[in-house]
Structures are given as structure tokens and as C-alpha cells.
Amino acid sequence: MRYLPLVWAAILRKPTRAVLTLLSVMVAFTLFGLTIGLNATFDLMAEKARADRIYTWPRFGGSGVPVAVARQIEAIPGVKAVTAIGFIPGYVQDPKNQAFLIMVDQNAAKVFGDWNISPQMWNAVWKDRTGIVMTRAQAERWHKKVGDTFTMISKAVKRADGRTDWTFKVLAIAEDVPQNSNGFVFGNYDYIDKARPTADQGKVSEVDLLATDPSASADVAQRIDHKFANSATPMQTITEKLARSGNDFGGLDIKAITHGIALAGMFMVLFLTANGIAQSVRERFTEFATLKTLGFSDRAVTAMVVLESALPCILGAALGVGVAAVLARQIPKLMPPNFGIPLPTISPMVILWAAVSAFLVALLSAALPILRLRQMDIATALSGRA
Amino acid sequence: MLRQIFIVTALNFRSLVGRFWQSMVIVVGLAATIAVMLSMLSLSTGMREAYAKAGDPDRAIVVSKGADQEGQSAITRADAPVIADAPGIAKDKDGKPLADRGLNSGVPVLRKDGSKGFTTMRGLADKGQGVRPELHIVAGRMFQPGKRELIVGLGAQAMFQHMQIGDKVILPAGQWPIVGVFATGDLLEGQLLGDTETMLAALHKTSYNSVLVRLTSPNALDTFKKALTTNPALSVTVERHSDWYKRVGDQSTFVLALLGYVVGAVMAVGALFGCLNTMYAAVSVRGREIATLRALGYGAFPVAVSVILEAILLAVTGALLGAFIAWALNDGKQSMFGAMVFHLSVSRAQFELAVTWATVVALLGGILPSIRAARRPVVEALRAT
Numbered sequence: 001m002r003y004l005p006l007v008w009a010a011i012l013r014k015p016t017r018a019v020l021t022l023l024s025v026m027v028a029f030t031l032f033g034l035t036i037g038l039n040a041t042f043d044l045m046a047e048k049a050r051a052d053r054i055y056t057w058p059r060f061g062g063s064g065v066p067v068a069v070a071r072q073i074e075a076i077p078g079v080k081a082v083t084a085i086g087f088i089p090g091y092v093q094d095p096k097n098q099a100f101l102i103m104v105d106q107n108a109a110k111v112f113g114d115w116n117i118s119p120q121m122w123n124a125v126w127k128d129r130t131g132i133v134m135t136r137a138q139a140e141r142w143h144k145k146v147g148d149t150f151t152m153i154s155k156a157v158k159r160a161d162g163r164t165d166w167t168f169k170v171l172a173i174a175e176d177v178p179q180n181s182n183g184f185v186f187g188n189y190d191y192i193d194k195a196r197p198t199a200d201q202g203k204v205s206e207v208d209l210l211a212t213d214p215s216a217s218a219d220v221a222q223r224i225d226h227k228f229a230n231s232a233t234p235m236q237t238i239t240e241k242l243a244r245s246g247n248d249f250g251g252l253d254i255k256a257i258t259h260g261i262a263l264a265g266m267f268m269v270l271f272l273t274a275n276g277i278a279q280s281v282r283e284r285f286t287e288f289a290t291l292k293t294l295g296f297s298d299r300a301v302t303a304m305v306v307l308e309s310a311l312p313c314i315l316g317a318a319l320g321v322g323v324a325a326v327l328a329r330q331i332p333k334l335m336p337p338n339f340g341i342p343l344p345t346i347s348p349m350v351i352l353w354a355a356v357s358a359f360l361v362a363l364l365s366a367a368l369p370i371l372r373l374r375q376m377d378i379a380t381a382l383s384g385r386a
Numbered sequence: 387m388l389r390q391i392f393i394v395t396a397l398n399f400r401s402l403v404g405r406f407w408q409s410m411v412i413v414v415g416l417a418a419t420i421a422v423m424l425s426m427l428s429l430s431t432g433m434r435e436a437y438a439k440a441g442d443p444d445r446a447i448v449v450s451k452g453a454d455q456e457g458q459s460a461i462t463r464a465d466a467p468v469i470a471d472a473p474g475i476a477k478d479k480d481g482k483p484l485a486d487r488g489l490n491s492g493v494p495v496l497r498k499d500g501s502k503g504f505t506t507m508r509g510l511a512d513k514g515q516g517v518r519p520e521l522h523i524v525a526g527r528m529f530q531p532g533k534r535e536l537i538v539g540l541g542a543q544a545m546f547q548h549m550q551i552g553d554k555v556i557l558p559a560g561q562w563p564i565v566g567v568f569a570t571g572d573l574l575e576g577q578l579l580g581d582t583e584t585m586l587a588a589l590h591k592t593s594y595n596s597v598l599v600r601l602t603s604p605n606a607l608d609t610f611k612k613a614l615t616t617n618p619a620l621s622v623t624v625e626r627h628s629d630w631y632k633r634v635g636d637q638s639t640f641v642l643a644l645l646g647y648v649v650g651a652v653m654a655v656g657a658l659f660g661c662l663n664t665m666y667a668a669v670s671v672r673g674r675e676i677a678t679l680r681a682l683g684y685g686a687f688p689v690a691v692s693v694i695l696e697a698i699l700l701a702v703t704g705a706l707l708g709a710f711i712a713w714a715l716n717d718g719k720q721s722m723f724g725a726m727v728f729h730l731s732v733s734r735a736q737f738e739l740a741v742t743w744a745t746v747v748a749l750l751g752g753i754l755p756s757i758r759a760a761r762r763p764v765v766e767a768l769r770a771t
Contacts, residue, residue, distance in 0.1 A: 020663040027656035031649065059494050060558055060589050234556045236494040238502050250724040251503050251545075252429075261422050261649060265656065268418040271411050272660045279408065279667060 003300065007307045010280060021276050021312045022319075025361075028265035029320025029354055030327065035258035036353055037328060037344025041181065042244075042254065044345060048179040049244035050114065051214035052080070054221050056237040057206040063158075064203035065233040073207055076227065078220045080212045083107035084204040086192045088166060090154030092142060099142075099152045101132065101166075103189040111208050115184075116175050124171040129191040131171040137183030139173045146170055150185075160197045179244075181343045207235075217241070249341070266357055269316075274365035277309045281369035288373055289381035302370050310362035317358035321351060390688040391695075394679060398672075398692045399699070405671065411664045412697065413704035415657030416747065420708030420740045421715075423650025427739075428716040428730040429723060430643035436728035437635030439572035441628035443604045445517065448597040448614065451621040455634065456490045460593040465620055469597045472617075474610030476600040478516050484600035486513040489582045491589055492725060493555065495546040505542055505725045507555075508574070509582030509594075517600045518570070526551045526566030531581045534588065537566040539575035541727035544720050557588050573631075576727025598627065642723070654747055661751025665697050669759035676759055677767035686760035693759050697752030698745055705744030709737045 011018045056073065058065045070084040085108070088101040104112075109122045121133050134144060144150055150168045159166075168187055176183050193201055211217040221237040228235040281288065288301060325346040402409055448469050453459035461469070470485035478484055489509030497503050512531060515521055529535040536555055543549045554561035555578065562580065569575060582594065601607055604626075611624040625633075669676065676689055713732040721730045 016666055017663055020659045020666075024656045024659035024663070027652060027659065031652055031656075059556060060491060229556050230560060232559050234558060236502070242502070251497055251501070251722040257426070260425065264418040264422045265653060268415050268653070268656055268660065271414040272663065275408055275411050276663070 003304045003307060007304055007311065010284065010304075010308055011311060014280070017276060017280075018312065021272060022316050024272050025269045025312055025316025025358075026320040026323065028269045029317045029358070030323045031265045031320075032262045032317075032354055032357065033321040033324025033346055033350060034327065034344050035262045037324060037346050037350050038342070039255060039258050040347040040350050041342045041345045044347070045179045045342065046241075046244045048114075048177075049240045050210075051239070051241050052211045052217050053111065053240040054209050054211060054217055054224070054237060055206060055240065055243065056209070056221070056224050056235045059234040059236045061233065063200055064205045065207075065235075067202045067204050069228070069233055069235070070204060070207045072227070073209060073224055076220065076223055078212050078216055078223070080210040081107055081110040082207060082209040083111045084189065085206045085208060086157075086189050086203070087205040088152070088154050088192060089156050090152045090164075090166070092150075092152050100185070101152070101168075102184060102186040103192045104186055105189045108186070108208075111210055114177065116177050118174075121172045121174060125186070125188050128169065128171060129188045129194075130168055132168040132185055132187040133172045133174055134170055134185045135174045135176045135180075135183035137176050137181065138185050139170070139183075141183070144170050144173075146173060157192065158197055158200060159195050161195075166192075166195075178345075181345075262357075266361060269313075270361050270364060273309060273313060273361055274368070276312075277305065277365045278369050280308065281305060281373065285376070285381055289376060289378045292376070292378050293382065298374050301373050302366075305370050305373065306362065306366045309366040310359065313358040313362040313365075314355070317354045321346060321354045387685070387688065390684050391691050394684060394688045394692040395695050397675075397679075398696050401672065401675070402696070405668060408664055408667055408671075409700050411660045412657075412700040412748075412751075413707065415660040416701045416704030416744050417708035417711065419650060419653040419657045419747075420705045420743065421711040422653055422708075423646055423743075424709055424712035424732050424736050424740060425716055426646035426649055427643060427736060428712060428732050429721065430639035430646060431733060431736060432721060432728045432731040433639045433642070433723060433726055434635040435731050435733075436573040436576075436726065437631040437638075438628070440570070440574060441626075441631030443626060443628045444601055445627035446599050446601055446607055446610055446624055447627050447630050448599070448622050448624050449595070451623050453623060454637075456488070456595045459595050461487070461595065461597055461622070462593045465622070466594060466597055468617065468620060469614060469622070470599070472599075472610055472613040474599075474601055474606035474613065476602045478513070482513070484513050484516045486517045486598050487511040487582050487594040488596045488598055489585050489589075489591070490595045491585070493578060495542070496548060497546055497722075503546075503722070503725070505546070505727065506577040507536070507585070508577050508579050509585040510579055511582040514579075514582075517598050518574075520570050520572070521568055521574070522570075523566050524569050526564075528566055529580055532584055533581065534560060534562045534584055535565045536562050536578045536580045537568050538564050539577050539579075539727070540567060540569050541575035541720060541722075542577060543567060545576070545722050545727050557585075558590065559588060573726065573728060576722065576725075638726075650743070654743060658747050658751050661697060661701065661747055662754065664700075665693060665752050665755035666758070668696065669693060669755045672759075673762065673767045677762070677764045680764045681768065690756040690760040693756035694749065694752040697748035697755075701744035701748035701751075702741055705740040706737070709740040712736075 067084050070082050073079060074082045084105050086103040088103060090099055091097050092099050106126060117133065125131050125133060132150060139145065142150060148170045150170055152166050153164050154166055155164055211220045217239045221239050224235055224237040291301060324344065328344040328346065331343055448461065449456065449459035450461060466487050470483045475483040475485055491507045492504045493507040494502060494504050524540065529537050538549045549564065551564055551566065553564050555564065568579065601610060607626055614620055614622055614624050679689065709732065716730040717732045719730045721728060
């Protein structure tokens with residue numbers, strides 16, 4: 001630490017270089033924070049995924065499958081609780097403001113016990129068929145508070161009266177769960193069912209269930225697929241663990257992409273900082289020789305160079321990850337709604353990885369100049385001929 | 387003036403070797419930026435190309451009025467023959483109009499990595515091959531009309547499990563065998579094809595998604611379109627098949643492309659700071675050389691231009707290197723996104739984009755250092771150590 005003034009003086013010798021290096025490092029770590037933060041979100045989702053929850057929906061069937069399918073699934077061995085769900089996909093005011101409502105029956109409270117929904121909220125929805133509960137993220141997106149009316153247009157779900165608008169009352173606002181950072185809105189299945197033409201009544205979009213034994217959920221999923229494979233309504237079944245494990249985004253390997261971007265950024269700054277420190281040491285070669293003559297040990301000189309290299313890296317990394325954390329919160333406003341990319345999470349692990357990377361970049365940058373300083377011939381260097 | 391610029395720049399480039407590592411900051415910065423950006427864009431570009439290839443200016447697609455995707459469209463059984471009777475449609479050797487009733491449905495698939503996805507299952511009717519001459523069977527045989535059979539595209543076969551001849555695909559009320567493999571060279575290769583009428587019955591659908599016709603010539607579109615849109619019995623939209631796929635392709639790749647450009651722009655800003663740094667260092671190292679030139683009578687402008695040209699040379703070298711890396715890593719690789727199977731693409735246009743970005747970064751990163759180089763008082767620079 002006592003070398004800090006010396007190092008600081010060295011950095012301030014070329015203020016333009018110092019500032020530009022810092023900015024470049026900062027930009028690279030902003031990307032690092034966003035990409036590795038996205039991975040952190042996927043990891044969190046995988047971790048929070050429940051081993052016992054299973055989703056199943058018709059392989060084919062725009063208007064859904066008869067609710068009887070849910071009852072048949074209930075009878076499959078190893079199934080604990082089953083809820084039948086109807087979706088209302090649509091938009092608010094303009095087709096680009098896509099909205100999505102999940103209409104559930106009373107078993108949802110059992111199957112989705114980890115949704116952060118209080119018994120009062122569930123009960124409110126069972127009592128009021130036109131009522132919905134929004135999570136905070138959704139309430140903010142639609143600028144809704146408790147008691148407000150929420151109207152959406154859906155052309156996918158036909159109404160008996162021929163209208164395309166669906167009106168709901170916001171009964172409560174729930175806290176978001178980390179595994180679903182974009183939030184969700186749910187309402188009462190009875191409402192959608194009674195509003196539809198007779199031919200569509202009793203149809204559900206999806207059936208979600210819990211397995212009695214979490215370790216056997218993959219088997220239960222397979223049993224469901226098998227049971228309906230040759231029926232009029234073949235089902236597509238997936239465990240929540242599998243759905244969340246692959247960091248799956250349309251079949252793309254998100255991990256490989258994000259790692260590639262972060263690595264390219266690091267490579268870019270490595271060249272910049274390595275050159276900066278090499279140049280700085282070259283310019284002050286004689287001064288280092290003087291320091292050594294004065295009795296500064298190799299270790300002390302090494303420490304000074306490492307510190308000079310590390311300061312912009314660490315500071316830039318801290319600023320960059322900070323910017324990433326701020327940007328991550330702005331993403332919902334910048335991206336088209338419901339695009340499906342979760343928000344990056346600047347978790348402690350992300351910060352740790354950023355710190356490790358910054359140190360690595362600093363050490364690698366300082367390595368060659370340190371080697372030169374250690375091998376320097378003091379007399380030659382002092383004469384300025386080195 | 388030009389001669390001066392030439393001489394100063396040449397002198398400049400000759401001294402580049404001495405500043406090799408410093409110069410590499412610009413080269414690596416741009417290479418990393420462009421490699422990342424073009425790799426990301428290879429996804430949207432590849433997808434757009436797959437869409438574009440599926441379109442044909444000789445074809446027109448008819449969907450229900452206002453639908454901008456096949457999935458949103460419904461053409462009734464009664465409307466289909468009316469559409470096929472319209473003028474402007476090419477006839478086959480039996481004198482029948484080349485108009486084909488098409489059907490689309492999502493079908494779940496198991497990807498090679500074990501994750502679950504979906505692709506498109508498409509129905510072709512009796513004139514399917516006539517309307518789409520690019521479709522040919524590469525293994526097995528064509529599905530037979532009226533039979534519950536499917537053929538699979540080469541791309542789908544490469545990306546999904548259980549897509550070999552003899553494998554079965556689960557459909558409502560029974561499983562359908564795969565009897566052949568087809569190639570089209572476009573987006574259809576990621577899909578499954580079967581007979582429209584048989585599929586319609588199995589899926590309990592009552593209407594087609596589209597009617598695709600082969601026009602007598604690309605110019606026949608107006609005649610065809612006018613006949614359909616002025617027919618009060620029909621409520622349809624007609625679009626040239628190539629325009630249709632260009633629009634659908636642009637729409638569905640917009641966000642992906644945007645992501646690529648945003649990440650590229652952020653990295654370019656990082657590279658710009660590196661470029662500024664390098665060019666400032668370069669003019670400071672060359673301070674005395676520049677002052678000598680000025681003392682010899684060379685103008686400030688040629689000096690400034692030489693600095694910017696150096697930045698451009700380095701940046702463009704880096705960008706071409708980055709573009710080459712992106713091309714080597716990605717171009718032609720079979721990939722998928724959502725229900726789309728396609729080949730990643732780093733095209734010539736992408737190389738041009740890379741050079742443009744590099745030039746912009748170099749101009750922004752070179753202009754301030756060049757002004758400093760040109761403005762520095764000669765005497766002071768000559769005296770500086």
C-alpha cells in the first residue's frame with residue numbers, strides 16, 4: 001500500500017491513456033456483467049426448478065384438449081396433484097404490446113405453491129371470476145394497481161358473444177419469483193370457460209401436475225406421453241427440471257454464446273492493458289533502475305507494476321459491472337415485451353468472476369514488463385541505453 | 387498536396403513495424419468486435435437467407451385477408467377451387483392450374499441434445515411438387531396422397547432425433563411413418579411434409595392455411611391479384627412469394643439482428659477507446675519525426691491525414707481478420723432457432739459491414755490524435771525528448 005502514491009503518480013503521468021484504458025475496460029466489463037449475469041439467471045432458474053413439477057400440453061390442438069385429459073392424468077400412478085389451465089394470449093391496445101394470461105382452476109394453489117401467492121390472493125380469485133392477480137413486474141409493465149381494470153384483446157380465444165376483448169379487475173399484486181423475472185398474470189379458469197362458445201367449453205390449454213416422488217417425475221412424464229401417444233389428443237410432456245436445465249433458448253446454446261462474448265471482450269482489453277503497462281514501464285525504465293539502485297527489491301518493483309496494471313482493471317471492472325446492473329433493470333423497457341430473454345442477475349458469483357477476470361487480465365498484462373524489470377541490468381538501464 | 391499525403395503516409399506505414407504491438411491493440415480490438423458481431427449476425431442472416439430462398443418471384447401466396455403469417459390464415463375448402471380458377475396461374479401438362487392447398491402445424495420434436503423443441507409440419511396437396519419444383523427426394527420415396535405418411539427435410543434430419551426413414555411421428559389418432567428424405571435448399575428442409583387432405587382430417591381442421599400458385603410469369607401477379615381481390619366472394623390477401631418470405635424473414639429475425647448490432651456497438655465503443663489510446667501514443671512517439679517533416683515544409687493537413695489513414699488501415703485489417711474468424715467458425719454450419727432450421731451465414735455483405743464499422747471507428751478514433759499531431763508547435767516537438 002505504501003507504493004500507492006508512486007503508482008498513482010505513474011498512472012497520472014499520462015491521464016488520457018489512463019482514462020481511455022479505464023473506459024475501454026469498463027465497456028468490456030459491462031458486456032461481461034450482462035452476459036455472465038444472464039447465465040446466472042439461467043442457473044438460478046435451473047436451481048429453483050422443482051423436480052416434482054411436470055407440464056403437459058396437446059401436441060396438436062389450437063383450441064386445447066378436453067378437461068377430461070386432466071382427470072385421466074390424475075389416475076396415472078405417481079401423480080399427486082393436477083391443475084388444468086387455459087391460456088389467453090393477446091395484446092393490450094396494440095398488437096405489439098403482447099400480454100399473456102394464465103387462467104387456473106383451484107388445484108393451482110397446490111401445484112404452484114411456490115409462486116409467492118398468499119391464500120388470500122388465491123381465494124380472492126376463486127370468489128371473483130373476473131379477478132386477476134399480477135406480479136409486480138407485470139403491474140409495472142401495464143401501469144396497474146389494485147382495483148384497476150385490465151382489458152386485453154385476444155383473437156386466439158373465441159368468445160360466445162363474438163367480442164375479442166376481455167376485461168378483468170386487478171385484485172392483488174404479488175411479489176415476483178426469481179425464476180420468472182418477467183412476472184405473470186393469473187385469473188379464474190371459470191371465467192374463460194363460461195365466456196366461450198359451447199363447442200369450446202371444457203377445453204384446456206395445458207395440464208400441470210406434481211409427481212408424488214420427485215426422483216420419478218421423468219418416468220411420470222414419459223407415462224403421460226405414452227398413455228396419449230395413440231389417442232385423439234397426443235400430449236407433449238416435460239418436467240420442469242428438464243425445461244429449465246438446458247438454458248434453452250430456441251435450441252441455441254446460450255452459455256456458449258455468452259461465454260464467447262465475454263471472452264472476446266476480455267481478449268480485447270487484455271491487449272490494451274498489456275500494451276499500456278508495457279509502454280509505461282518502457283518509458284520509465286531508467287526510473288525503475290534508479291528505484292532498484294535505491295534498494296527497492298524485485299518484489300517491491302513487481303508489486304508496483306502489478307498494482308499499476310491492476311488499478312484500471314479492477315476499477316474498470318467495478319464500474320462496468322455496476323453499469324451492467326443498472327442496464328439489466330432497464331432491459332424490460334428496451335426490449336419488445338415477452339421476447340422471452342430473462343433479465344441478467346448480477347449475483348455474487350458474477351461479481352466474483354468479474355474480479356477474477358480483472359485480476360487475470362492485470363497479471364497477464366504485467367507479466368512481460370515484470371520479467372524485463374527483473375532481468376534488467378541496472379548499470380545499462382541507468383545509462384539510458386537499455 | 388496529394389503527393390505530400392502519399393509521402394507522409396508511406397513514411398508512417400514504414401514505421402508501423404516498430405510500433406507493432408501497440409498497433410495490434412486496434413487490430414485485436416476490431417477483430418474481437420467484428421468476430422462477435424458477425425457471429426451473432428450469422429444467426430439472423432442465415433435465417434433470413436433460408437426464408438429468402440424459399441420465396442420465388444414466380445409464385446404467389448394467397449392467405450386470408452390481413453394475415454401476415456401462414457399460421458394466422460384460414461382458406462376454406464370452398465374458396466380453394468375459386469382461387470385455383472383465377473387467371474395468371476401456370477398450367478401443368480394436363481392443363482390443370484398449378485395451385486396447391488397448403489397446411490401448417492407445429493410438431494414437437496426431440497433435439498439431438500435431448501431438449502424438446504418443435505418444427506413445422508406442412509401439408510402439400512396434389513400440385514405441391516408442381517408448384518415447388520425445387521423439392522426433390524434424396525432418400526426413400528415421396529409420401530402417397532391419402533396415406534398417413536411423412537417425408538423429412540435434410541435439416542430436420544440433421545438437428546432432431548427420430549427422423550430416419552421408418553421412424554414414426556406422433557399425430558392425433560395414430561403415428562405416421564417417415565418414408566422419405568427431401569431437399570429444397572431452403573427453410574422447408576427443417577420441416578416435415580405430408581399430404582394436405584390426410585393431415586387436415588387427422589388434425590381435425592376444416593380449412594387450409596394458404597394456397598400457393600405458380601404464375602405464368604412474374605408479371606402475371608397483377609392479373610392474378612386483381613382477379614382475387616375484386617372477387618366479392620373472397621376475402622384474401624395475395625402476395626408475391628418472394629416478397630412474402632422477405633417480409634416474414636425480416637420480421638422474425640429483427641430482434642436477433644438487433645441483439646447482434648447492440649452487442650457489436652458496445653464492443654465497438656470499447657475498441658474505439660483502444661483506438662484513441664493507440665493513435666495518441668503513435669503521434670506522441672512520432673512527435674519528432676512529424677516535427678521534422680513539418681520543418682521540411684510538409685503541411686499540417688497531410689500529417690493529419692496520414693494519422694487517420696494509419697488508423698483506418700489497422701482497423702480494417704482487424705475487421706477483416708474478425709470477419710474471417712466469424713466466417714470460419716460459423717458460415718454454413720447447420721443451426722436452429724425456434725422452429726427454424728437453417729445454415730449460419732457470414733456473407734459478403736457482412737464483410738462490407740465489417741469494413742464500414744472499422745472505418746467509422748478509425749475515423750472517430752483517429753481524428754482527435756490527428757489534430758494533436760498536426761497542431762503541435764514544430765520547435766517544441768523537435769526539442770522534446
